[in-house]
Amino acid sequence: MENEGLYDVTVIGGGPIGLFTTFYSGMRELKTKLIESSPDLGGKITMFYPEKMLRDIGGVLGITGADLVKQLEQQAKTFEPTIICGQLISDLQRNEDGTFLLTTSTGEIHHTKTIILTVGAGIFKPIKLDLSGAEFYENSNLHYSVDELETFRDKNVLISGGGNSAVDWANELISIAESITVIHRREEFGGHERHVANMKKMANILTPYELKELLGEENLIKQVIIKNLETGDRHTIEVDALVVNHGIQGDFGGINDWGLNLREERFVVNGAMETNIPGIFAAGDAVTYPNKLKLIAGGFREGPIAVNSAKKYLKPDSEPMSMYSTHHEKLLVVLGQEKTT
Secondary structure: OEEEEEEEEEEEOOOHHHHHHHHHHHHOOOOEEEEEOOOOOOHHHHHHOOOOEEOOOOOOOOEEHHHHHHHHHHHHHHHOOEEEEOOOEEEEEEOOOOOEEEEEOOOOEEEEEEEEEOOOOOEEEEOOOOOOOHHHHOOOOEEOOOOOHHHHOOOEEEEEOOOHHHHHHHHHHOOOOOEEEEEOOOOOOOOOHHHHHHHHHHOEEEOOEEEEEEEEEOOEEEEEEEEEOOOOOEEEEEOOEEEEOOOEEEEOHHHHHOOOOEEOOEEEOOOOOEOOOOOEEEOHHHEEOOOOOOOHHHHHHHHHHHHHHHHHHHOOOOOOOOOOHHHOHHHHHHHHHHHHO
């Protein structure tokens, strides 16, 4: 059954970039719908990094992922968009009048004039540890994300991985845990240089090592065996908690069949955030273009550009961008109402 109403913009993906894009679409006075496939908004941050401190957003000294999502969600609702969670978009059809019909995996249909994809890496899940019996410990002390810092208080924590998230988790847990040991297959670590330097200063770093065996009692991992990839030497380490960050697998699902140009599993866009299909735009981690800035701050720039392009697509004579928020009459009315309540 087709949902009532034709929307100017449908934002697919309710992570930070999708939420801010939805807010800005309201500033441009576009009838907006946001669709998220998971039950909750916030995307990867909600799923994997709710307690991670974010410090790469201008003017924000530091904020947890959960608090950032909370504020973005409140901001996104400023102009009363339609927000739908738990629906996975799969099929796309174009009508004779140029509008789109979006069909979900469970049969819901959404009608829209333009689409902005802010789907990140798509439907994602952590790459799980490929060791015998690992799944047995997933409900105890084997973790694929750091959801609550207090879980690790006064624990001897081993982190396996060397990407940005592994580095950040190590730094976040240093003041909580009894000890932090990080093993990585290579000498080089991902992430910002300062964060890597801080981790190396405060944590026990073992490279080039990989996990080879988990030794447990009842349902808890008590020891792990690690192997030096250069010498072949094996060592046993006592652990209270194991955190595995070996990457995330993403999948765009049915969107892969839309005919969008892809490069390195990302949608190719130009400087206006336009894809190769007229009326479909994209922003955030889902896109690639020269000199792409892979930060939330970069996505906060791309989302409004995509909205401005959508507005121009719908109304060629419209202004190229919205006025500043301090001059936006409708936004000032909303903020004024908040102050009086």
